[in-house]
Amino acid sequence: MRALCWVGAGELAVRQVPDPELRNGHDVIVRVRQSATCGGDLPLLAGRVPFLAVGDVLGHEFLGEVVEVGPQVRRHRIGDRVVVCASVACGSCWYCRRDLPSCCDNGSADPAVAEAAWGHPTGGAFGQPRAMGGFAGSHAEYVRVPYADVGAFTVPEPVSDDRALFASDAAPAGWMGADLGQVRPGDVVAVWGAGAVGQLAARAARLLGAERVIVVDAEEERLRMAERHAGAETIDHRFADVTAELRERTGGRGADVCVEAVGAAWNGHGPRSLAERFSGGAERPAAVREAVHACRKGGSVFLLGEFTGFVDSFPLGAVTNKGLTVRGARQHGQRYIPMLLERMARDELRTEHLATHRLPLERGAQAYALFRDRADGCVRAVLSPDLRPADG
């Protein structure tokens, strides 16, 4: 089959690779219809994540059709149209049974690296280095989906592929930021980042009853999208003192809930050196610092960003002196996707506008260049193996 493979720092190529196989009884094989670029891929693409190997297939946000079913699968049949959660979880361990599936004990085929990096095993994910889970990515014609009864969801008939695609990752991530950030009716919520996750976090905050939602970004077109599709006010980071602006707009209190959703692209630093990458040199999370300062006393800061290691210059004193709750997570998609698909079916949650560019798989390298550089107003580039190379 064809797949978009990492071939070196900043380099991608479409190659022929073997088709995936059923490896466990709970697996299905999905023929991919759509697969989206994501900010979480950028550190991988740039070669910032150790263990990524030449030939590894990227991509984790996808939708497609079931074409093969393992003997233990109960909820899916060949032909089902499914959106697949970007993270892999068993559904049976203590964490999964408590609605924390991205913390799953059994979601990774090789948790040794996670144990060393984070102290404990974490759930798996598609399109990560082999040493960090063991599941190939979705920028391919076919993908193996482990624990399919838990992580693949049949898309209701009224919901289009273009809309359901983002139920895989961006929508549950955004929803989780608002939900676990504990947005309450009447709250003022500030969201850093107007990419797909930030916009959907803003929309989620609205649906959970926030009275005002303020989105911060440095891209004019993204900010206009957040106003139009999420009903948010906006602050252009390039022209404003964000902390002062938020204080002014919130009567001096600060935002009740702050959601950091800037992904990997906007953390106040340039490319890291080889020495930094392998020695765990610190990152500088500018948006997190700003969120902590802008949050009201006793408020909540939720971190969705893809931090690959350590950070410094973190304003810990503000956390204690202001009594903040700081929480983060990789998205718990299995917890939210059924509800999100229902909201999509009711038209409460629209996501089609996020796919600003649609390209055939063969133009994957171009798609990532557009996405990484935010060129041509790109919010998300969506790849389809069904499109011909001349399309898109």
Add this chain to the structure above:
Amino acid sequence: MAGRGRMGRLAGTAGVALALATAGRVLAVRRRGSAWPRAAGADPRPGRWQVVTVDRAPGEVLPGGRWPEPLRRLGAAVQVELRPAPGCRGTELAARPVPGAAAPAGLAAHLVGDDPGLLVRRALRETKQLAETGEVLRADRWPADRAPGSPR
């Protein structure tokens, strides 16, 4: 073995511990919150216990009182104990290499190099997965794994 001797005392005095006969060896079910026994005797630095918490009752972790396959493979090279986890979190399953036991051989040795603790950890993890999900999760096979003669 010193550790087993202490388990025997605990079984006799605490009144809550249960010893299971498993394939010719004694496996201790310890009281909740009790300390994992320290080895005494010749080796003052025994291997550290590797422990996983399995979200199942002890009887489901070791069905029929038998060691599940991932642990059985290690034979007499490891000491295994379990106890109920606090807060209805299932069972804490612990294992450690027996000091002086023969090192793993064959494929096992190839997989873990010279670190028996790694092999024990993997066996515990697989035992946990079997109890919780019914299978051991396998990674995708990468192109290099699919060379003729490579294991599936």
